[in-house]
Amino acid sequence: MESSKVLAAIVDDELPVRKAVGRLLRSAGLEVQCFGSGAEFIDALAGGRPDCVILDVHMPGMTGFDVQARLHASGIRLPVIFITAFDDPDAAQRLEQAGAAGFLRKPFTDEELLQAIRLAVGAGDSKTERR
Template sequence: MDDELPVRVMLGRLLRLAEYRVREFATGEEFLGSLSTRLPLCAIVDLHMPGLSGFEVQSRIRAASLRVPVVFITGSDEDALERMALAAGATKLLRKPFSSDELLGAIGGAIGSVGRTRMGG
């Protein structure tokens, strides 16, 4: 999810080309509301959004004990963000602009980490 429409459109196109089923959300509130009907294999969450921040979204996912791996994206170059993102439970932090290979690799790693957890490995 990203509050910027052009970013959501670009991410959606890229992921559909990679044969992922995609749902796009402009806010953390919209995304969290959708989790009662369907859990995604992975969530791509912008750290800085109006309303709930990416960290707040991640915190609510964890508080609900949902197994949804999160890949954070950000336009910020603040050094501490990567450490904070990983400490919050994200599988990866990507800084904009990132390549499609970086994004697809992060998603693959996130999905694989959940599979290993569910299998006990």
């Protein structure tokens, strides 16, 4: 019997980021769904939920904070690992308050992301941060 793979959703408005992170996660044995916007991701939830979400903080339209707020308002609890290229000193605190399972600043290493996913999926309420 084959064990089921972890399904990770990547939500980032930058195609190169989605492609690179998607390749990494697939090579690590995860299933991957990619979304170019928060709204696209929210709409897709009707078809099933991922085991974790890699979510860009700064996106046009619906930000990562907006997506997380929408999930909480709908009663959907998913481990979310926020990623950002912006160096906002208050971001880590705001993201933790928003219920983040992890927070990584770009650029991050492959191992940092994979470890954050392992922690998020394996211990639903574990927190990880890289400053």
